[in-house]
Amino acid sequence: MTPPPHICGPKNQCTPVLTLADRVDWITSQRRAGVFWNDIASALGISTPSVRRAHSRMPEAMPKERPGVTSRYSVTGFVRGAERKITTRAADRAAAEDRFRRAYPGAEGVGAVRLRE
16 A cells, blocks of 8 residues: 555645645545555554544535525624624525624624634
């Protein structure tokens, strides 16, 4: 079991996405072949938890943006002069702001920012 050299060793956030995708594909193929986590980790030259994390980030496991699927928003507004913040799930920015206005009637200056999932 010899992995391609470009997927071996530790990677960071500056690593090209295609390299990380190649690593995930290789890990997935090895797991389907019945290879243990420790053996995959030693072949790649990284820790076992790193292999598991890479495997859990498979593209099919990642949430996809689809219409009607809710996202998290941080909504801020002023209610009677005091600033209020909530985090809510909504289909879009306008829906998040409406949810805030329902929770705090008479709110002014409401703004929503989409949070990373």
